[in-house]
Amino acid sequence: MTHNNYWIPIIISILAGTCIGLATLLIQEKQHTAEFSYSTPAEIATPSVVNIYTHTAKQPNPLQNQPLTTVNLGSGVIMMKSGFILTNHHVIQNARSIVVALNDNRRVQARLIGSDPSTDLAVLKIDLQKLPAIQIGNSKDIAIGDRVLAIGNPFGIGQTVTAGIISAKGRNSIGLNTYENFLQTDASINPGNSGGALVNLKGEIIGISSAIYSSSGGSQGIGFATPIDDAIQVMNEIIEHGEVIRGYLGMEAQKITQPLAENLSLASSKGLLVSEIGKGSPAEKAGIQVGDVILKINNESSEDPFQVKHLIASLKPGTSISLLGIRGAQSYKINILLEEQPTMQRLTY
Structure with a gap:
């Protein structure tokens, strides 16, 4: 060599x-x-988040011929390349016109496909193609402590990204919607963020920002988002039917605890205590009465009123359910035919 x-x-x-x-x-x-740095997930997700401007009629001005209007601000998320956008019902409620501002500064008129006050969700459509649809994650896989980003248009100042963690899951007694299953986050969510995206560190959407818990109107580290799995179900129903069609039983009930059972001398310390029956509802037609104890629905124990509420809502009108109850010391079993839930029905089931 x-x-x-x-x-x-x-x-x-x-x-x-x-x-x-x-x-x-x-x-x-x-x-x-x-x-x-959160630059990568922010870069992936921000093109899919839009600003929403709505004009809402006010009381007519007696000195002018036309009514005054006010401009409301919110956010939305492009879910499909064909132009379907998810936002909150309260963002577009009573809107006379809706304008969507894209991340690339284009502005386009949007039309309302439908909304669902019970979950505070709405679907818009803009007539553009090949839009930057957001990547969709799985909200069931989220764990408490996971880092997330909230993307929206707070106070109308322009698109903003804030960071935090998932603080809690399954919040269902906040009192904001009829059907609650919120993700709670400490990522700053301020007025105008409503309808925006809550994303994971892959840039995938895992929730639609909905509301803040605040005494001052500003962010205090407690924000709520609808899980994207739930939101997509609502979106698909609205696109197909123009509304969400839910089963309706027509009763309110509360969980029975040991002290409640003892104080009211109930025959069971488990189950649900019927507290109200809707007039003309399937529950009334079937003979259910206030004070009845409901033990099982479809042979499954009924101890969580929120789970039962979601079960009834998930079934279609015309579905027959079996119900096992107690009245006084006498048990009974009946079959009930669910009807379609009235719009903005106050009763929980």
Whole structure:
């Protein structure tokens, strides 16, 4: 081997080692950056989040011929490339006109496909194609403590990204909607963020920002979002039917606790206590009365009023359910035919 050939393998080894070392450093730097920066998920998700401007009629001005209007601000998320947008019902409620401002500064008139006050969701449509639809995550996979970003248009100042974690799941007694199953987050959600996106660190949407819990009107670290799995079900129903069609039983009930059972001398310390019956409802027609104890629905124990509420709503009108109850010391079992839930029905089931 000549003197020159002797050094060739050594030089190749040195160059290979240098390349591997640089690659390792670059990977480590990228991982380090990912730990301290949300730029990648924000870059992925922000083009799909839009600003929504609605004009709402006010009382007519006696000095003018036309009524005054006020402009309301909110956010929305492009769910399909064909132009379907999810937002909150309260963002577009009573709107005379709706304008969507895209991330690329285009503005276009939107039409309302339908809304669902019971979940505070609405679907809009804009007549543009090949839009940047958001990537969809799975809200069932979310764990408390997961980091998330809230993207929206707070106070109308322009698109904003805030960061936080999932603080709680399954919040269902906030009193904002009829059907609640909120994700709670400490990511700042302010007025104008409503209808915006809550995304994971892959840039996938996992919730539709809905409301804040605040005494001042500003963010105090308690915000709520509708899980995207729930929102998509509502969206698909609205696109197909123009509304969400739910089963309706027509009663209110509360969970029975041991103290409640003792105080009212109930025959069971488990189940649901019927507290109200809707006039003309399927429950009334079937003979259910206030004070009855409901033990089972469709042979499943009924101890959580929120689960029962969601069960009834998930069934279609015309579905027959079986109900096992107690009145006084006498048990009974009946079959009830569900009807279609009236619009904005106050009763929970």
